Amino acid sequence: MAGQTILLADDDAAIRMVLNQALSRAGYEVRPTGNISTMWNWVTRGEGDILITDVSMPDGNAFDVMPKIKKLRPDLPIVVMSAQNTFMTAIRASEMGAYEYLPKPFDITEVLAVVGRALAEAKRPAPDRRQEDQGENMPLVGRSAAMQDIYRALARLMQTDLTVMVTGESGTGKELVAKALHNFGKRKNGPFVAINMAAIPRDLIEAELFGHEKGAFTGATSRSSGRFEQAEGGTLFLDEIGDMPMDAQTRLLRVLQEGEYTMVGGRTAIKTDVRIVAATHRDLSQLIRQGLFREDLYYRLNVVPIRLPPLRERIDDVPDLSASFLKAAQRENEAPKVLSSDALKLMQQYHWPGNVRELENLVRRLAALYVDEVISLEIVQNELNLADRANFSSKPGPADIVTVIESDLAELFREYEPNLPPAGVYQRIIDKVEVPLISTVLNLCAGNQIKAAELLGLNRNTLRKKIRGHGIEIVKQSRQLG
Numbered sequence: 366m367a368g369q370t371i372l373l374a375d376d377d378a379a380i381r382m383v384l385n386q387a388l389s390r391a392g393y394e395v396r397p398t399g400n401i402s403t404m405w406n407w408v409t410r411g412e413g414d415i416l417i418t419d420v421s422m423p424d425g426n427a428f429d430v431m432p433k434i435k436k437l438r439p440d441l442p443i444v445v446m447s448a449q450n451t452f453m454t455a456i457r458a459s460e461m462g463a464y465e466y467l468p469k470p471f472d473i474t475e476v477l478a479v480v481g482r483a484l485a486e487a488k489r490p491a492p493d494r495r496q497e498d499q500g501e502n503m504p505l506v507g508r509s510a511a512m513q514d515i516y517r518a519l520a521r522l523m524q525t526d527l528t529v530m531v532t533g534e535s536g537t538g539k540e541l542v543a544k545a546l547h548n549f550g551k552r553k554n555g556p557f558v559a560i561n562m563a564a565i566p567r568d569l570i571e572a573e574l575f576g577h578e579k580g581a582f583t584g585a586t587s588r589s590s591g592r593f594e595q596a597e598g599g600t601l602f603l604d605e606i607g608d609m610p611m612d613a614q615t616r617l618l619r620v621l622q623e624g625e626y627t628m629v630g631g632r633t634a635i636k637t638d639v640r641i642v643a644a645t646h647r648d649l650s651q652l653i654r655q656g657l658f659r660e661d662l663y664y665r666l667n668v669v670p671i672r673l674p675p676l677r678e679r680i681d682d683v684p685d686l687s688a689s690f691l692k693a694a695q696r697e698n699e700a701p702k703v704l705s706s707d708a709l710k711l712m713q714q715y716h717w718p719g720n721v722r723e724l725e726n727l728v729r730r731l732a733a734l735y736v737d738e739v740i741s742l743e744i745v746q747n748e749l750n751l752a753d754r755a756n757f758s759s760k761p762g763p764a765d766i767v768t769v770i771e772s773d774l775a776e777l778f779r780e781y782e783p784n785l786p787p788a789g790v791y792q793r794i795i796d797k798v799e800v801p802l803i804s805t806v807l808n809l810c811a812g813n814q815i816k817a818a819e820l821l822g823l824n825r826n827t828l829r830k831k832i833r834g835h836g837i838e839i840v841k842q843s844r845q846l847g
Contacts, residue, residue: 369393369394369484370394370395370396370412370413370414370415371388371393371394371395371396371413371414371415371417371480372396372398372408372412372415372416372417372418373388373395373396373398373417373418374397374398374399374400374401374403374404374416374417374418374419374422374427375397375399375417375418375419375422375446376399376400376419376421376422376423377399377419378399380419380446380469381397381399383473384397384473384476385397387473387476387477388476388477388480391477391480393480396412396413399422399423400422400424401422401424401425401426401427402424402425404416404418405430405433408434408437408438408441409437411438413441414441414484415441415442415443415444415464415480415483415484416434416441416442416443416444417443417444417446417476417480418443418445418446419446419447420445420446420447420449420454420458421449427445428457428458428461431443431461431463432461435461435462442483442484443461443462443463443464444463444465444467444476444479444480444483445458445461445463445465445466445467446466446467446469446471447466447467447468447469448468448469449508450468450469450508450516451506451508452504452505452506452512452516452519452545454468454516455468455516455519455520456516456520456523456549458520459520459521459523460523460549464483465479465483466516466520467479468513468516468517504544504545504548505519505538505541505542505545506682506685506686506689507679507682507685507686508681508682508685509679509681509682511674511678511679512674512679512682515671518669519542519545519546519549519671522546522550522669523546523549523550523551524550524551525550525551526551526552526640527668527669528640528641528642528665528666528667528668528669529543529546529641529642529643529668529670529671530606530642530643530644530645530666530667530668530669530670530671531543531642531644531645531671531672531673532644532645532646532649532670532671532672532673533644533646533672533673533674534646534673534675534720534776535646535720535722536676536719536720536721536722537675537721538673538720538721539604539646540559540602540604540644542642542644542671542673543557543559543600543644544557544602546600546640546642547600547602547640547642550600550640552598552599552600552640555596555597555600556595556596556597556598556599557599557600557602558592558595558596558599558600558601558602559601559602559604560574560592560601560602560604561604561605562604562605562606562607562608562609563604563605563608564605567610570609570610571613571616571629572585572591572629573591573592574591574592574593574616574617575591575593575616575628576588576589576590576591576593576594576628576629576631577589577591577628577629577630577631578628578629578630578631579630580630582629585630588628591628593620593626593635593637594635594637596639597637597638597639598638598639599639599640600639600640600641600642601639601640601641601642602642602643602644603617603641603643603644604643604644604645605644605645605646605647606643606644606645606649606666607645607646607647607649607652607657607658608647609658611657611659614659614662615659617662618659618662618665620637621662621666622665624637624638643666648793648797649663649667650663650796650834650835651789651792651793651796654789654792655787655788655789657787667836670836675717675720676720676721676723676724677716677717680713681713683709683713683724684704684709684713686721686724686725686728687704687712687724688703690724690725690728690729690732691703691704691728691732693729694728694729694732694733699732699733700736700738701738702731702732702735702737702738702739703738703739703740704728704731704739704740704745705739705740705741705742707741707742708740708741708742708744708745711742711745711746711749712724712745712749715749718775727748727749730748731744731745731748766798770794770798773794773797774790774794777790777793796835799831799835800835800837802821803817803821803828803831803835803837804837804838807837807839812839814828814829814832
């Protein structure tokens with residue numbers, strides 16, 4: 366692809382310089398500019414083989430001209446960069462027909478890879494559709510690096526029907542991800558139906574999912590539709606899929622394989638057209654080893670895995686999340702409130718065992734109970750109960766590994782009270798530790814598995830087996846540019 370021309374639009378001279386150097390070394394001809402008007406003139410004259418553009422520039426917003434560019438030159442791939450880094454930025458870039466969205470700071474190696482793919486692939490005109498910026502009403506909030514990866518994955522999934530498995534601790538917002546996939550996807554005009562497996566008696570789950578005919582069991586006095594029928598043409602969210610009993614798992618597998626099901630007590634197969642999004646806070650690989658979850662069903666559901674990080678791993682998002690919850694309280698007729706900077710710093714030292722749900726409950730409680738416009742450090746200290754030192758760190762940042770393991774074990778034992786959890790607690794913890802350990806070392810080794818295996822002290826084949834077993838994505842990385 367060397368010799369092809371890249372149009373580069375960014376008002377940051379340092380970013381233009383570094384990208385210009387990197388792309389020129391790769392053999393491309395680069396035409397940089399710091400404004401939209403020059404970029405638009407180049408595009409209208411038919412120049413350039415690909416456009417890389419920042420969103421906000423002194424003379425306008427790239428999103429305002431992208432529909433015109435896609436109409437005039439539908440085959441011109443556009444790579445959008447932005448330091449705003451919100452969920453709606455990623456979604457809007459996708460809906461505008463961008464080939465790729467790159468949040469700042471970005472990886473130079475990734476930019477080169479994206480440009481290479483864009484120029485190599487056959488281009489298809491993207492639909493010219495706009496989604497108005499919903500500002501305060503964004504379904505997902507946060508600008509951390511962990512959330513940027515999720516935004517980009519969701520943006521790519523919006524116009525597909527691929528089955529998605531969302532994993533994460535309780536309170537991380539798994540249903541919000543499912544609703545975002547539905548509300549901004551191709552099935553947004555259809556119904557969104559959610560069912561929580563843990564909240565339904567196990568002997569009624571099949572009837573809840575697939576419906577039942579009159580007389581199918583004692584008390585079935587009339588025909589009743591199930592969640593699959595209710596979700597027809599839309600999205601079915603299967604929350605806490607790890608709590609689904611084996612019989613229901615078998616029936617669900619048939620639906621995923623054959624696209625049809627039968628009602629409880631029924632004989633006629635019913636065709637179904639729904640998108641499945643499943644979620645769990647449990648370790649399904651552990652349940653498979655215990656014989657409590659079907660491995661073939663797991664692979665059917667885990668087509669696209671999305672892991673939602675706990676709040677302690679995205680602690681930089683606490684201010685944005687808190688502001689969003691305070692604005693929501695204000696829309697519900699609460700007086701406007703803000704958190705003092707000291708209060709926010711303290712909140713960023715807390716480990717949030719209840720994750721985003723716990724943060725939301727705290728902020729909404731603060732907005733309702735305290736009359737001061739500025740919520741002080743002392744108020745937050747009282748609410749968080751500083752006597753419980755186990756949930757605080759000495760400085761802002763993620764919890765240390767011992768605290769994380771202790772917190773996870775405490776949550777596991779609470780989940781099964783008054784009984785003990787099933788056997789296999791040791792392997793559950795080992796699996797949870799292995800994933801971030803291997804992922805981090807792979808990233809530090811720029812994706813080189815030989816170097817990673819040597820650094821970890823593992824046999825290369827053992828490392829590869831663990832990568833496959835955990836579904837770890839290998840990402841080539843280099844230094845960051847901001």
